[in-house]
Amino acid sequence: xxxxxxxxxxxxxxxxxxxxxxxxxxxxxxxxxxxxxxxxxxxxxxxxxxxxxxxxxxxxxxxxxxxxxxxxxxxxxxxxxxxxxxxxxxxxxxxxxxxxxxxxxxxxxxxxxxxxxxxxxxxxxxxxxxxxxxxxxxxxxxxxxxxxxxxxxxxxxx
Numbered sequence: 001x002x003x004x005x006x007x008x009x010x011x012x013x014x015x016x017x018x019x020x021x022x023x024x025x026x027x028x029x030x031x032x033x034x035x036x037x038x039x040x041x042x043x044x045x046x047x048x049x050x051x052x053x054x055x056x057x058x059x060x061x062x063x064x065x066x067x068x069x070x071x072x073x074x075x076x077x078x079x080x081x082x083x084x085x086x087x088x089x090x091x092x093x094x095x096x097x098x099x100x101x102x103x104x105x106x107x108x109x110x111x112x113x114x115x116x117x118x119x120x121x122x123x124x125x126x127x128x129x130x131x132x133x134x135x136x137x138x139x140x141x142x143x144x145x146x147x148x149x150x151x152x153x154x155x156x157x158x
Contacts, residue, residue: 008119008150058088112146
């Protein structure tokens with residue numbers, strides 16, 4: 001039995017993280033990691049060990065939350081939500097303009113909408129939160145979300 005069969009939530013988180021970190025459209029919209037003015041980590045898994053000072057001027061923080069569980073025989077179906085927190089500095093906001101937030105959200109939804117496989121099926125986006133200033137992060141913070149159905153093989157006594 002593979003990890004996809006036993007830990008679909010973890011597989012979904014890894015797949016979402018990889019899809020965002022390698023998607024051409026997403027990476028074009030984020031800062032170059034080596035740019036002295038804006039560089040740093042651009043896509044991280046949340047919770048992250050990265051200090052905010054190590055993050056790029058615009059970054060994505062990826063996490064997965066589980067919701068309702070529906071056992072079906074030996075399969076445990078759940079609805080999972082991939083939440084991508086988008087945050088960026090005032091300088092990035094000023095340099096990129098007001099359309100950047102819409103563009104990055106579209107790119108995130110396109111990348112996440114292509115995910116699917118043995119352990120999870122895309123159900124569609126929804127529940128996004130518009131960006132607002134966060135004094136805690138000293139950045140603008142919003143999020144984009146996408147729902148999936150995951151399926152894990154439950155242990156049996158057979």
